[in-house]
Amino acid sequence: MDSSRNINKIVVDEMKQEIDEKSIDPATQSMLQKAEEAGIETAWDRYEKQLPQCSFGQLGICCRNCNMGPCRIDPFGEGADKGICGATADIIVARNLLRTIAAGAAAHSDHARDAVLTFKKMSEGEAGSYRIRDKEKLLSLASEYGISSEGRSLEEIASVLADTLLKEFGKQDGHLLCTRRAPESRFKLWAELGIEPRGIDREIVECMHRTHMGVDNNAVHILLQGLRTGLSDGWGGSMIATDIQDILFGTPQPRKSTVNLGVLSKDKVNVIVHGHEPILSEMIVEAAEDSELLKLAQEKGAAGINVAGICCTGNETLMRHGTPIAGTFLQQELAVITGAVEAMVVDVQCVMPSLGELTGCYHTKFISTSPKADFPNTIRMEFHEDRAYETAKEIVKTAVENFPNRIQEKVTIPEEKQECMVGFSAEAILNALGGSPDPLIEAIKSGAVRGIGAVVGCNNVKITHNYGHVNLVKELIKNNVLVVTTGCNAIACAEAGLLLPEASELAGDGLKAVCKALGIPPVLHMGSCVDISRILVLSSALAKRLGVDISDLPAAGAAPEWMSEKAVSIGAYVVSSGVFTVLGTVPAVLGSQAVTSLLTGGLNSVVGASFAVEPDPFKAADLMLEHIDGKRKALGLN
Amino acid sequence: MKDLTIRPERCLGCRSCEIACAVAHSESKNLFSAIGEKPAPRKRICLEYIPDLVVSLPITCRHCKDAPCVSVCPTKALFQDETTSMVSHNPERCVDCWNCSTVCSRFVSLYNMILVMGCWTSSMNCNHKVINRQAEAGIRCNLCEGRDLPACVEACPTHALIFSEVNEI
Numbered sequence: 001m002d003s004s005r006n007i008n009k010i011v012v013d014e015m016k017q018e019i020d021e022k023s024i025d026p027a028t029q030s031m032l033q034k035a036e037e038a039g040i041e042t043a044w045d046r047y048e049k050q051l052p053q054c055s056f057g058q059l060g061i062c063c064r065n066c067n068m069g070p071c072r073i074d075p076f077g078e079g080a081d082k083g084i085c086g087a088t089a090d091i092i093v094a095r096n097l098l099r100t101i102a103a104g105a106a107a108h109s110d111h112a113r114d115a116v117l118t119f120k121k122m123s124e125g126e127a128g129s130y131r132i133r134d135k136e137k138l139l140s141l142a143s144e145y146g147i148s149s150e151g152r153s154l155e156e157i158a159s160v161l162a163d164t165l166l167k168e169f170g171k172q173d174g175h176l177l178c179t180r181r182a183p184e185s186r187f188k189l190w191a192e193l194g195i196e197p198r199g200i201d202r203e204i205v206e207c208m209h210r211t212h213m214g215v216d217n218n219a220v221h222i223l224l225q226g227l228r229t230g231l232s233d234g235w236g237g238s239m240i241a242t243d244i245q246d247i248l249f250g251t252p253q254p255r256k257s258t259v260n261l262g263v264l265s266k267d268k269v270n271v272i273v274h275g276h277e278p279i280l281s282e283m284i285v286e287a288a289e290d291s292e293l294l295k296l297a298q299e300k301g302a303a304g305i306n307v308a309g310i311c312c313t314g315n316e317t318l319m320r321h322g323t324p325i326a327g328t329f330l331q332q333e334l335a336v337i338t339g340a341v342e343a344m345v346v347d348v349q350c351v352m353p354s355l356g357e358l359t360g361c362y363h364t365k366f367i368s369t370s371p372k373a374d375f376p377n378t379i380r381m382e383f384h385e386d387r388a389y390e391t392a393k394e395i396v397k398t399a400v401e402n403f404p405n406r407i408q409e410k411v412t413i414p415e416e417k418q419e420c421m422v423g424f425s426a427e428a429i430l431n432a433l434g435g436s437p438d439p440l441i442e443a444i445k446s447g448a449v450r451g452i453g454a455v456v457g458c459n460n461v462k463i464t465h466n467y468g469h470v471n472l473v474k475e476l477i478k479n480n481v482l483v484v485t486t487g488c489n490a491i492a493c494a495e496a497g498l499l500l501p502e503a504s505e506l507a508g509d510g511l512k513a514v515c516k517a518l519g520i521p522p523v524l525h526m527g528s529c530v531d532i533s534r535i536l537v538l539s540s541a542l543a544k545r546l547g548v549d550i551s552d553l554p555a556a557g558a559a560p561e562w563m564s565e566k567a568v569s570i571g572a573y574v575v576s577s578g579v580f581t582v583l584g585t586v587p588a589v590l591g592s593q594a595v596t597s598l599l600t601g602g603l604n605s606v607v608g609a610s611f612a613v614e615p616d617p618f619k620a621a622d623l624m625l626e627h628i629d630g631k632r633k634a635l636g637l638n
Numbered sequence: 639m640k641d642l643t644i645r646p647e648r649c650l651g652c653r654s655c656e657i658a659c660a661v662a663h664s665e666s667k668n669l670f671s672a673i674g675e676k677p678a679p680r681k682r683i684c685l686e687y688i689p690d691l692v693v694s695l696p697i698t699c700r701h702c703k704d705a706p707c708v709s710v711c712p713t714k715a716l717f718q719d720e721t722t723s724m725v726s727h728n729p730e731r732c733v734d735c736w737n738c739s740t741v742c743s744r745f746v747s748l749y750n751m752i753l754v755m756g757c758w759t760s761s762m763n764c765n766h767k768v769i770n771r772q773a774e775a776g777i778r779c780n781l782c783e784g785r786d787l788p789a790c791v792e793a794c795p796t797h798a799l800i801f802s803e804v805n806e807i
Binding site for chain 2: 591
């Protein structure tokens with residue numbers, strides 16, 4: 001009896017140890033434990049079943065672009081050194097990378113297109129649920145793009161602005177308008193290199209053309225198109241998405257909220273909004289306050305309606321309304337496993353198809369809303385701008401009506417919830433600084449702030465959940481680097497308590513003093529992944545004020561746990577904008593020495609920045625600090 | 639004793655075994671570092687396409703001491719170097735008698751497959767000189783000494799390679 005108990009104890013300990021290796025977050029660990037005990041599969045289990053992963057795939061040396069293949073290159077030089085068409089490892093790796101960038105840019109930019117189309121419909125009175133929330137931003141954009149506001153109503157200005165921005169997607173000549181926000185030296189460099197983005201859609205289409213059998217077969221030439229496509233995302237699609245969403249839903253301002261699985265309510269109807277677009281989630285947040293639905297919730301025995309976000313849909317509502325966030329990318333399944341979610345409402349991007357089977361184990365309704373995206377076992381409630389609020393109400397009603405079906409024995413909500421301060425748009429940061437970037441520049445000059453670290457990106461089962469994010473950011477602030485964050489890094493930092501002014505206690509003395517003086521956290525949440533465009537705008541403002549290029553700034557970027565194709569597009573535009581970037585997971589390029597050495601070194605002499613790969617967050621921080629110090633020295637700062 | 643068994647009907651020809659083998663025999667034992675090593679690590683298992691059977695299969699030889707395939711070969715197409723114990727195969731002397739395949743635990747499954755498919759090609763003739771190349775290079779499958787499971791077995795996504803107790807044939 002005793003010995004069997006001992007064995008069981010050992011088994012439990014071993015299980016615990018494994019769970020410790022999966023995530024550093026206690027809420028996540030407890031839900032993983034629950035999943036394991038209930039025999040429910042998660043992404044971590046499926047990852048184990050995929051091991052060992054295909055080496056050709058990891059090295060990027062498999063080509064499926066034509067039906068003579070698939071072709072593979074032997075990385076050890078004994079077998080095939082070319083595909084059937086003669087493509088070498090360099091060509092194959094570069095082509096694959098270009099397609100990845102194209103997919104990432106497409107995701108961001110297509111999101112932007114939908115935002116502009118909604119904006120257009122709003123301006124024409126065909127999307128009654130939406131209105132202009134940030135008039136100032138509308139007028140400032142109109143003036144930036146030379147749209148006269150004289151004698152025009154706000155709606156008329158919006159309509160012209162929408163047309164102007166829609167043209168950016170199908171542009172045939174000239175440059176993308178937003179690129180002019182970069183320092184002049186930067187956009188001139190892009191033009192000289194022939195990587196100034198033209199139309200947003202055009203760059204993506206051209207990637208697909210170039211990688212078709214027998215078109216572009218020069219690795220360097222292919223990669224330059226990759227940079228251009230990335231730029232069409234960062235200084236095109238993503239930037240447009242941010243701007244338009246700010247006009248429609250308000251430019252974020254600092255506010256408090258809470259994060260982690262503990263935000264799910266024991267006695268309220270829990271509606272999760274997951275995916276990437278605010279167009280729907282904004283309406284859901286509003287519908288959750290509808291008196292009719294609140295009354296219905298009461299009738300169904302619920303104490304109210306609780307909306308919580310996951311991924312960037314969550315970040316969008318968090319930034320603008322302080323709507324709590326239930327978790328990062330890798331917590332989406334765990335939210336369902338709490339057993340307390342009445343509806344998992346999804347739009348596009350980073351939504352795991354596994355949710356279909358998983359929600360079937362609980363009472364959770366899995367509701368897909370985008371005309372572009374469906375998943376297994378969903379209820380389709382397609383969302384269209386003309387009846388946005390009505391659809392949102394129907395969705396919330398479905399969730400409310402599902403409340404009595406909650407199976408109490410299956411409900412376990414982790415206690416962990418963490419307060420955070422969010423809402424640092426570029427505008428809000430300038431406000432916090434008193435209206436000008438000068439105080440920050442002075443702090444950088446004096447050395448109180450050693451530099452700026454932009455830490456972004458996803459979760460990836462290859463890295464212990466949040467371990468890369470949290471440790472890298474902690475290391476940076478400890479060394480007086482002010483961190484700006486978006487996406488799942490921002491949520492991870494929030495869960496670790498780093499998005500609070502009190503977190504400045506973890507910062508070095510210089511940064512601590514600056515944070516205390518301004519009342520800000522040492523880690524500033526700037527929004528969703530399209531909002532990395534805010535980081536570009538901010539770095540451009542700092543560079544211009546200093547009279548230098550972005551590549552001269554004591555700044556560095558990182559994506560410690562990246563996984564998505566969007567992250568690759570982001571990497572391409574961040575580096576092309578002049579920011580050294582450290583990747584925490586290895587991109588599928590190492591099969592080509594030429595491509596690898598260009599990305600990790602050669603690009604320096606082209607765009608003034610390059611990539612590094614470092615899975616260890618402490619070593620990654622060292623690389624960033626070393627880079628920042630180098631830039632400080634070059635600027636003559638101590 | 640435990641040895642590798644090849645189940646050719648499960649092989650999809652992905653070459654995962656080859657890369658895992660080369661990495662297991664590299665200095666660093668890490669894919670990303672191994673691809674840059676000089677000299678390049680050598681694989682002990684080779685995927686070969688067998689046109690007569692329309693299948694690909696991994697071929698690997700332990701060059702075992704007192705190799706049974708050598709002792710049963712009636713035409714001395716298979717022979718063994720006395721000092722290094724490396725086995726070589728001379729296709730010109732091979733008469734497709736299959737005797738060798740019936741005594742080698744690694745080839746017996748291919749032999750069975752040949753029987754099922756009614757293809758009259760000797761398994762040893764299908765080795766595409768893999769065994770000879772190994773003999774020349776002086777490298778052999780050592781079942782990844784020091785590992786619980788040979789790297790190729792661990793890497794095979796379809797379990798076409800298994801590592802289990804095999805009876806002396």
